[in-house]
Amino acid sequence: MDQLRFDGRVAVVTGAGGGLGKAYALLLGSRGAKVVVNDLGGARDGVGKSNFADAVVQEIKDKGGVAVADYNNVIEGEKIIKTAIDNFGRIDILINNAGILRDKSFTKMSDQDWDLIQAVHLKGAYKTTHAAWEYFRKQKFGRVIMTSSNAGLFGNFGQANYSAAKLGLVGFANTLALEGAKYNIKVNTIVPTAASRLTEDILPPDMFEAMKPELIAPVVAYMSHESFQESGAIIDSTLGYASKAHLVRSQGTPLKNKPSDPVTIESVQENWSKVVDMKGAEHLDKIADVTIDLVQKLQDFEERSKLDAENESYWSTYNYDSKDLTLYALGVGASVVNPSDLKFLYESHESFSALPTYFILAGMCMESPLVAKSMPPGKHADFTNILHGEQFIEFVGDFPGTEGEFTTRTYVADVLDKGSSAVSVVNSEIYQNKQLVARTQQHIFVLGQGGFGGPRNSKHSVDVQPAPKRAPDAVVEQQTAEDQAALYRLSGDLNPLHIDPNVATVSGHPRPILHGLASLGFSARHVLSKYGGNESSNVKSLKARFVKPVLPGQTLVTEMWLDGKRVNFQTKVKETGNIVIAGAYIDFKNIVSGGAPSAAAAPAPSGSALKSDALFAKIKEEVDKNKEMAKSVGGVFLYNITENGKTVKSWTLDLKTPVIYEGTPKSGKADTTMTVGDNDLVEIASGTLSPQVAYLKGKLKIAGNIMLAQKLGPLLKSPAKI
Ligand code: NAI
Numbered sequence: 001m002d003q004l005r006f007d008g009r010v011a012v013v014t015g016a017g018g019g020l021g022k023a024y025a026l027l028l029g030s031r032g033a034k035v036v037v038n039d040l041g042g043a044r045d046g047v048g049k050s051n052f053a054d055a056v057v058q059e060i061k062d063k064g065g066v067a068v069a070d071y072n073n074v075i076e077g078e079k080i081i082k083t084a085i086d087n088f089g090r091i092d093i094l095i096n097n098a099g100i101l102r103d104k105s106f107t108k109m110s111d112q113d114w115d116l117i118q119a120v121h122l123k124g125a126y127k128t129t130h131a132a133w134e135y136f137r138k139q140k141f142g143r144v145i146m147t148s149s150n151a152g153l154f155g156n157f158g159q160a161n162y163s164a165a166k167l168g169l170v171g172f173a174n175t176l177a178l179e180g181a182k183y184n185i186k187v188n189t190i191v192p193t194a195a196s197r198l199t200e201d202i203l204p205p206d207m208f209e210a211m212k213p214e215l216i217a218p219v220v221a222y223m224s225h226e227s228f229q230e231s232g233a234i235i236d237s238t239l240g241y242a243s244k245a246h247l248v249r250s251q252g253t254p255l256k257n258k259p260s261d262p263v264t265i266e267s268v269q270e271n272w273s274k275v276v277d278m279k280g281a282e283h284l285d286k287i288a289d290v291t292i293d294l295v296q297k298l299q300d301f302e303e304r305s306k307l308d309a310e311n312e313s314y315w316s317t318y319n320y321d322s323k324d325l326t327l328y329a330l331g332v333g334a335s336v337v338n339p340s341d342l343k344f345l346y347e348s349h350e351s352f353s354a355l356p357t358y359f360i361l362a363g364m365c366m367e368s369p370l371v372a373k374s375m376p377p378g379k380h381a382d383f384t385n386i387l388h389g390e391q392f393i394e395f396v397g398d399f400p401g402t403e404g405e406f407t408t409r410t411y412v413a414d415v416l417d418k419g420s421s422a423v424s425v426v427n428s429e430i431y432q433n434k435q436l437v438a439r440t441q442q443h444i445f446v447l448g449q450g451g452f453g454g455p456r457n458s459k460h461s462v463d464v465q466p467a468p469k470r471a472p473d474a475v476v477e478q479q480t481a482e483d484q485a486a487l488y489r490l491s492g493d494l495n496p497l498h499i500d501p502n503v504a505t506v507s508g509h510p511r512p513i514l515h516g517l518a519s520l521g522f523s524a525r526h527v528l529s530k531y532g533g534n535e536s537s538n539v540k541s542l543k544a545r546f547v548k549p550v551l552p553g554q555t556l557v558t559e560m561w562l563d564g565k566r567v568n569f570q571t572k573v574k575e576t577g578n579i580v581i582a583g584a585y586i587d588f589k590n591i592v593s594g595g596a597p598s599a600a601a602a603p604a605p606s607g608s609a610l611k612s613d614a615l616f617a618k619i620k621e622e623v624d625k626n627k628e629m630a631k632s633v634g635g636v637f638l639y640n641i642t643e644n645g646k647t648v649k650s651w652t653l654d655l656k657t658p659v660i661y662e663g664t665p666k667s668g669k670a671d672t673t674m675t676v677g678d679n680d681l682v683e684i685a686s687g688t689l690s691p692q693v694a695y696l697k698g699k700l701k702i703a704g705n706i707m708l709a710q711k712l713g714p715l716l717k718s719p720a721k722i
Pocket of ligand 1: 194
């Protein structure tokens with residue numbers, strides 16, 4: 001690795017007669033910088049004068065470097081900068097390091113103790129930096145280091161004066177970083193911990209030995225180098241270790257329940273735990289973000305409040321990625337033994353997608369207080385008396401992709417009186433990027449809490465549809481594994497009833513039972529592959545009632561009846577003949593019998609312009625110019641171009657003919673199909689993303705003849721990298 005050099009640069013290091021400053025000066029001097037070694041030469045408390053700096057200058061010179069000593073007080077910082085200009089004609093690097101201590105408990109602190117500390121640390125750094133600033137601006141280069149302290153960041157007993165000055169330097173650097181940005185002036189802060197005369201009575205002796213200033217000097221030198229591009233950073237370093245510190249802000253909360261409520265001392269008290277909850281705290285880079293972020297949060301609060309006014313809601317967020325989807329798919333019986341399941345198990349599969357039932361999880365309400373709150377007077381709901389009775393999900397707009405974050409609003413639409421039990425009808429709206437993507441509905445049975453004179457039915461309730469009387473049109477059987485519930489619970493429902501034999505016994509089961517939603521996931525998979533073309537986005541909605549529990553290891557039998565675009569289904573346990581899921585159905589956009597490729601899976605005709613269009617135009621031009629060469633490759637390649645995980649356009653490179661056109665192959669099948677995002681394809685073509693890396697990261701999916709795809713490269717030079 002090449003040495004980072006400072007040739008031609010002039011560095012001022014204040015307080016460089018000893019300790020940390022000396023280490024900085026020696027290192028910079030040894031790497032080609034001309035150094036002004038400033039030091040007043042006072043004692044630890046700033047009293048007196050001596051010529052420490054001469055010895056440091058001599059040491060730099062002895063090693064072949066260039067340096068001059070400067071004995072000015074940093075309070076007259078302009079004189080130190082003048083030394084640099086007078087001797088070397090310029091200033092590039094300024095390390096504000098000089099410092100003293102006047103430690104006193106606050107009670108005993110005098111004005112003089114306070115003023116002197118502010119003067120040396122804060123005013124001193126101001127004076128030197130201010131004098132250097134014009135030079136930096138004119139030459140469009142400057143590197144400034146402020147020296148703060150953990151006493152400033154965290155506080156330290158007996159150092160009120162010093163802590164104030166040291167944190168003041170951080171604020172100073174923050175603003176200078178902004179003002180200097182245009183002129184390539186980088187202003188950063190070091191928080192050192194090192195053995196020096198300032199710490200000899202603070203650090204334990206063995207630690208003192210180890211904490212050499214020389215271990216921090218390379219960090220400060222790197223932060224002073226022209227290659228260093230950060231600005232406004234606070235870097236903590238000691239013992240050859242470095243880390244970055246910054247301020248974070250909690251997510252916070254509006255200080256009222258409804259936008260129209262007043263903010264009072266009591267409402268502040270009521271919300272305080274949310275104000276100070278640091279879960280999900282964020283660092284904000286710019287002062288503008290700080291305000292915009294709050295305005296945005298308040299707008300969200302107002303929008304939500306409007307919805308809450310209709311029904312008291314519970315809001316939650318839910319993150320998922322490909323690992324969650326594959327874990328879920330395994331939990332509901334997808335298996336590599338079954339090739340059509342691979343698209344739900346392998347994140348690099350060209351059609352990798354979520355199972356539709358996965359998104360039911362985003363609307364689960366069992367942990368929310370809503371059901372309990374919805375009970376009429378005298379009735380109650382808690383974990384011991386609620387049962388998940390029915391489930392519905394409906395997809396709205398685009399089918400969700402393979403990773404993302406949902407915001408879910410859950411509310412009780414109605415409470416029904418079914419005689420012995422009450423039923424809470426709980427609706428969820430699942431939003432992604434503020435767009436509604438799915439709605440779910442759960443019927444939560446609250447055992448023994450009926451008889452309150454409420455309605456039996458609700459216009460809000462989506463009802464089950466009993467299975468036809470005739471024999472089923474299709475039946476799929478699949479045995480669950482003994483560990484099925486143990487696996488499924490990792491998708492989020494950790495209720496011990498599904499794993500702990502004691503809890504199962506107490507609840508009246510011979511052993512832990514399978515989750516109702518796991519059995520439903522099995523059956524929905526069966527129906528999807530039988531009639532839905534195995535294409536999740538082909539599902540419009542699904543409804544099911546849970547009737548009886550299933551024990552892991554039992555065999556599920558899904559019976560299906562076709563009725564227009566609806567497939568009615570019910571699920572039995574083979575070993576007992578019990579119906580476990582009843583009155584269920586899936587409504588499809590299109591019926592695709594027997595697992596054949598779905599019409600819904602075909603790429604939507606786009607017509608809209610994509611970035612990759614230009615690449616294909618270029619390829620077409622090349623191929624037209626050089627037909628013989630194209631023919632020598634000879635395959636038919638299909639490119640499916642995706643945006644947000646969905647295919648939006650296809651291109652066929654038929655190099656047999658040869659001809660390039662938009663759309664899927666007009667005759668026959670592609671030898672090689674490549675599925676890739678529009679942006680990723682442009683990156684691959686421009687060489688910023690290697691095709692191998694894209695393939696390994698699942699950004700480029702290749703099906704069919706991979707070897708043939710590799711022959712594309714030499715043929716078409718730059719565009720052919722795709
Ligand atoms: P040090 O006492 O060895 O070095 C400070 C130097 O600054 C001394 O040589 C002193 O003569 C000089 N100086 C003091 N007042 C001056 C003035 N008005 N004008 C010009 N020079 C003056 O101490 P050390 O530890 O090397 O400290 C360097 C800097 O690092 C200081 O700003 C200190 O506050 C800071 N620091 C040090 C820590 C440590 O663990 N050593 C911890 C946190 C911060």
